[in-house]
Amino acid sequence: MRILLNDYAGYPFILDFAQKLAERGHEVLCVYAGYNTTPQGNAAVQVGKVHLQVKPLYTRQPLRKDKFFKRWLQEREYGYLVIDAVKSFHPDVVLSANTPLDAQWILLGSLNKEGVPFVFWLQDIIGIATQNILARKMPLVGRWIGKYYIFLERFLLRKSSRVIAITPDFLPLLERWGVPAERISVIPNWAPLDTLPVRPKKNPWAIRHNLGDKFCFMYTGTLGMKHDPSMLLQLALRYRQDTSVRVVVISEGPGANWLREQKRREKLDNLVLMGYQPFEELPNVMGAADVLVALLKPDAGVFSVPSKVLSYLCAQRPVLAAIPQGNLAARIIQKEKAGLVVTPKDNRAFVDAAQRLRNSEEQRLYMGAKGRSYAERYFDIAVIVTRFERIFEAL
Numbered sequence: 494m495r496i497l498l499n500d501y502a503g504y505p506f507i508l509d510f511a512q513k514l515a516e517r518g519h520e521v522l523c524v525y526a527g528y529n530t531t532p533q534g535n536a537a538v539q540v541g542k543v544h545l546q547v548k549p550l551y552t553r554q555p556l557r558k559d560k561f562f563k564r565w566l567q568e569r570e571y572g573y574l575v576i577d578a579v580k581s582f583h584p585d586v587v588l589s590a591n592t593p594l595d596a597q598w599i600l601l602g603s604l605n606k607e608g609v610p611f612v613f614w615l616q617d618i619i620g621i622a623t624q625n626i627l628a629r630k631m632p633l634v635g636r637w638i639g640k641y642y643i644f645l646e647r648f649l650l651r652k653s654s655r656v657i658a659i660t661p662d663f664l665p666l667l668e669r670w671g672v673p674a675e676r677i678s679v680i681p682n683w684a685p686l687d688t689l690p691v692r693p694k695k696n697p698w699a700i701r702h703n704l705g706d707k708f709c710f711m712y713t714g715t716l717g718m719k720h721d722p723s724m725l726l727q728l729a730l731r732y733r734q735d736t737s738v739r740v741v742v743i744s745e746g747p748g749a750n751w752l753r754e755q756k757r758r759e760k761l762d763n764l765v766l767m768g769y770q771p772f773e774e775l776p777n778v779m780g781a782a783d784v785l786v787a788l789l790k791p792d793a794g795v796f797s798v799p800s801k802v803l804s805y806l807c808a809q810r811p812v813l814a815a816i817p818q819g820n821l822a823a824r825i826i827q828k829e830k831a832g833l834v835v836t837p838k839d840n841r842a843f844v845d846a847a848q849r850l851r852n853s854e855e856q857r858l859y860m861g862a863k864g865r866s867y868a869e870r871y872f873d874i875a876v877i878v879t880r881f882e883r884i885f886e887a888l
Contacts, residue, residue: 494885497584498523499575499600501592504800505772508547509685513878515545522582526571527551550574559747565595572599579603586885588657590614594645601649610654610888615663616682618796620646625792626718647671654888657881660798660821680880681821682800683872689807691865692780699781704739704765710813710847711741711782713775714801716748720788724815724843726755728786729764731844738851741765743778779808783857784850789816791837798822806831806868811850811860815843831864 496519500507503525511523527549552570557563572595579587579600587604589597589611597613604611624639631638647670650656656672658664659682667677695705710732716722725742732738742752745768756764770778779785785805789797802822805812812832816823826832833850835842850857 494585495520495583496522496885497579497582497587499525499578499587499589499592501526501571501590501596502529503527503549504591505688505775506683506685506800506803507590509688509874510878510881511547512545513874514881515543517878517882518544520544522546522548522578522584524548524550524575524578526556528556548578550578568593568595569599572596575600576603579607579609584609586610586612586654586888588612588614588881588885591616594619594642594649597649598645601652605652610885611652612655612657612884612888613650613653615650615656615658616798616800618646618663618666620644621796622719625796655884657884662798662819662821678880678884680877681871682798682803683874683877684800684803684807684868686807686868686872686874688776689779689804690776691807691809692776694780694783696777696780698770698774698777702765702767702781704741704781707739708737708851709739709741709782710784710786711743711779712786712788713743713778713804716742716744716746716752716788719790719797720748721790721815721837722748722752722788724788724837724840725752725786726759726764727840727844728847729756729761730759731847733759733761733763735763739763739765741767741782743767743770745769775804776808779805779810782808782810784813784847785810785832787812787814787816787822789814789820789822789837791817802826803868803872806864807872809861809865811857812864813843813847813850815839825867826864829863829867831860831867 496514498511498521508523511521515521521544528551552567556567587609601611620643623642627635627638650670650672656677658677658679661679699705710728712725725740729740740763749766753766787799787802789799798821802812812826814823814826814832814834815837823834826834833846835846
């Protein structure tokens with residue numbers, strides 16, 4: 494088949510997925526937003542791959558997520574860029590993930606005219622997320638804008654040839670929105686196990702950044718509107734007098750900028766802030782950690798699953814998570830005994846859980862091993878690719 498995979502974010506596991514599809518003989522074009530400030534995968538994965546093209550798509554100007562109208566225009570522009578890619582590639586099917594709804598709407602309309610099946614890979618419930626965020630920023634106007642995006646997302650899901658949800662938690666909402674059950678599949682996310690091997694604590698990256706002999710609480714990935722960077726600040730404040738501890742945050746954007754200002758204001762030498770690291774360094778980056786940290790705001794639990802937790806499990810390190818208890822990631826951590834989960838906004842419980850992990854190497858080793866064991870059982874990319882292939886073939 495000719496498969497166009499559109500992932501606005503360019504996440505590593507989706508690029509890995511594109512590579513595995515190509516290895517089975519499918520012609521694959523993977524496109525993503527080149528200007529996006531997210532921890533993107535290794536676009537060079539296409540080197541030497543006969544059946545794979547990886548292509549960043551660039552809007553005329555860098556993305557402005559902090560300017561609502563400008564962002565709206567650029568997201569629409571991205572939709573038209575994907576359409577151009579479709580017209581030149583002539584796919585048999587399009588799989589689209591992590592893409593703004595206005596861009597999805599433009600893309601779906603074009604594909605329907607061309608008779609090309611459109612598969613909506615539902616990673617987040619964007620409409621509800623938009624309403625929650627904008628209602629806090631602009632109480633009256635924000636609610637109406639949020640209602641529009643909920644309507645738009647429901648329309649897109651109902652008109653899609655197939656919906657692939659990453660968690661069964663989305664099924665009740667999809668049923669209420671009238672998406673036919675026979676057009677919905679649930680395929681949980683995963684992390685690219687073969688490109689995330691376990692690395693020792695004292696590895697070249699850790700030594701280069703003077704972290705090899707420090708106890709590291711580490712957060713990697715986006716710090717967006719559904720995350721609370723203040724909890725990382727509380728962690729740094731708790732250990733400001735302990736010269737053997739570092740709180741390492743690898744991120745970019747508004748959340749990272751806010752932490753940078755707090756670091757300056759509070760004179761927190763133990764708070765280490767870095768931009769996104771090269772994808773090939775990611776195993777060593779997470780290997781440098783003693784504890785890996787995940788965050789999700791209370792109202793984000795219903796519409797989002799922090800996929801970074803899945804990468805954390807591959808690293809064989811315990812997870813300290815401040816995420817809603819009912820969230821899929823929280824359930825995995827607790828069921829597998831791969832870390833500790835506390836309620837978001839509960840700073841006291843968060844730093845207490847951090848101290849428990851700091852005090853017990855035995856517990857950290859046990860939880861890390863449990864997490865890696867889960868990854869090895871459930872992140873079998875061959876099985877996952879086969880499930881997607883069956884969906885594409887049916888279309």
